[in-house]
Amino acid sequence: MVVLGIVYRVSRCNEYTLVDVAPLVADVDAGKVERIVDNLLANAVKHTPAGTPIWLRIEACPGGVLLVVEDAGPGIPRELAAGIFEPFYQGPGDHPSPGSGIGLSLVAKFAELHGGRTWVEDRPGGGASFRVELPCSVIPMDSISERNAHPT
Ligand SMILES: Nc1ncnc2c1ncn2[C@@H]1O[C@H](COP(=O)(O)OP(=O)(O)OP(=O)(O)O)[C@@H](O)[C@H]1O
Ligand SMILES: [Mg+2]
Numbered sequence: 001m002v003v004l005g006i007v008y009r010v011s012r013c014n015e016y017t018l019v020d021v022a023p024l025v026a027d028v029d030a031g032k033v034e035r036i037v038d039n040l041l042a043n044a045v046k047h048t049p050a051g052t053p054i055w056l057r058i059e060a061c062p063g064g065v066l067l068v069v070e071d072a073g074p075g076i077p078r079e080l081a082a083g084i085f086e087p088f089y090q091g092p093g094d095h096p097s098p099g100s101g102i103g104l105s106l107v108a109k110f111a112e113l114h115g116g117r118t119w120v121e122d123r124p125g126g127g128a129s130f131r132v133e134l135p136c137s138v139i140p141m142d143s144i145s146e147r148n149a150h151p152t
Pocket of ligand 1: 043044046047048071073074075076084089090091092098099100101102103104105128
């Protein structure tokens with residue numbers, strides 16, 4: 001079980017985008033989830049213009065949790081939406097670019113090892129919306145505080 005109550009600071013050209021997440025307790029592999037979130041945030045920083053916002057949401061969904069990393073960058077063209085999760089794929093505008101095109105393939109692999117799935121959508125208003133669904137049991141943080149306050 002890990003507490004997904006993360007506050008991430010994303011450094012970008014001396015600006016900070018602060019993203020916070022409502023805490024919940026989920027039965028997930030913490031190392032894998034951390035890598036998933038790190039890789040998606042790193043992409044949102046690297047593949048969008050400096051100074052544009054990035055959002056991270058982690059919420060309970062039927063049967064587990066949904067992680068969402070969104071940006072206001074160029075987005076992903078529909079025809080590439082499946083291909084970008086293949087190992088070593090890098091977009092046409094990314095050469096020469098640091099990195100080797102493995103970040104998203106690891107995100108997809110780790111989600112799969114968790115019995116989950118990953119996909120990308122257009123963000124309403126422009127940009128990419130990367131989504132990772134992870135089946136797991138979830139306990140809202142407030143019910144834990146309540147349980148501690150009123151033990152049976
Ligand atoms: N948020 C995003 N906005 C626009 N394009 C993106 C975004 N995230 C990924 N991409 C595109 O998908 C490609 C594959 O991403 P991936 O994370 O696998 O590789 P990378 O970021 O290029 O390198 P690495 O992750 O190995 O450092 C990127 O090269 C880029 O073209
Ligand atoms: Mg990457």
